[in-house]
Amino acid sequence: MTTRYRLIGFIFLMAGNAAGLMAGSAAGTAQAQAGSAIYLNDAGNGRVVRMADMRGTGWAALPGQAGERTFAFQSGVAVDGAGRIYFTDATAARLVRVDDITGRGLVAYGRRGSGPHQFDLPAGIALDGQGRLYIADASNARIVRVDDLTGSGWTAYGKHGRGMHEFGFPQDVAVDRAGRIYITDALNDRIVRIDDMSGAGWTALGRRGSGVGTFDHPTGIAxxxxxxxxxxxxxxxxVVRVDDMTGAGWTALGRTGAGRHEFVFPTGIALDGAGRIYVTDENHRVVRMADLTGAGWSSYGTMGAARGHFSFPSAVVVVGTPP
Structure with a gap:
């Protein structure tokens, strides 16, 4: 079997040959909202980008600088109800919060390791309705929850393996309105749902493959x-949509390529207030579509470091309903 290596932020996955509180939802109106925005973790360029729409209007970037503001490869991004931006800084094994895209009020939390308040390649990040943070601590094969960036309420769940309560490489995390937690377990080619951080209600969907009910390195989830x-x-x-963890209503869109309805290793995924779907992929772009028929397809971005360019964007979160 041939293998290929894919870069997701700073995270290498070996593949066979085959969001968050403000991430938006399916409810709402297609009317653009004041303050709506698209946030992307532009991993290869070591920055977070905000833009008002899919034309790049209002482009602004939070770049790495000297000292604590040096961001190498990030993976996840989230925005809370106050508009503060959270992202995982994988190489520094920490979480970062800033008040806005200018970088004001920077707070960093975590260091490399496998104990409490430590991470090893933190990846996806999500917020629940109480503002608590959930982090896919990928190389530690666990999900971490903290109340805030003081580390208060630290709780960790998971260990290395392929069985129940185990993960191969948890890549992303999402939380539904009932507080249930969903995880993409990339190296085990499955989606996991748990009712809470005790692991109660463990349910898994998927196995390695390319047909219905199967995955090959699932990465992002919303x-x-x-x-x-x-x-x-x-x-x-x-991109796959299922109605629930039984796999009912399985719908998939995509094939390999750089054109319409095509992807190269799609990573991040988010929904806006109108239920439109946003996806980042290795074509160095963000794609938006109305649904998984591919209707309303539009894309923005190309390879590079200048305005309107991305390098391996790994995650996306959407506030409101951008025009």
């Missing part, structure tokens, strides 16, 4: 108000 799951099935170059 959940809408109806409880439907949206997954970037990365090594299969497609």
């Amino acid at each position: 959940v809408d108000d109806r409880g439907r799951l949206y997954i970037t099935d990365s090594a299969n170059d497609r």
Whole structure:
């Protein structure tokens, strides 16, 4: 079997040959909202980008600088109800929060390790309705929850393995309105749901493959108000939606390429207030579509470091309903 290596932020996945509180939801109106914005973790350029729409209007970037503001490869991004931006800084094994895209009020939390208040390649990040943070601590094969960036309420769940309560490489995390937690377990090619951080209600969906009910390195996950799951099935170059953890209503869109309805290793996924789907992929762009028929397809970005350019964007979160 041939293998290929994919970069997600700073995270290497070996593949076979085959969001958050403000991430938006399926409910709402297609009317643009004041303050709506698209945030992307532009991992290869070591920055977070904010833009007002899919034309790049109002482009602004939070770049790495000297000292504590040096951000190498990030993976996850989230925005809270106060507009503060959170992201995982994988190389520094920490979480970062800033008050806004200028970088004001920077707070960093965590260091490398496997104990409490430590991370090893932190990846996806999400917020629940109480503002608590959930982090996919990928190389430690666990999910971490903290109340805030003081580390208060630290709770960790998971260990290395392929069985129940185990993960191969948890890549992303999402939380639904009921507080249930969804995880993409990339190296085990499955989606996991737990009721809470005790692991109660463990349910898994998927196995390695390219057909219905199978995944090849699922990476990003989002959940809408109806409880439907949206997954970037990365090594299969497609986006999948299921109605629930039984796999009912399986719908997939995508094939390998750089054109319309095509992806190269899609990673991040988010929904806006109108239920439109946003996806980042290795075509160095963000794609938006109305649904998984591919209707309303538009894309923005190309390879590079200048305005309007990205390098391996790994995550996306959407506030409101951008025009």
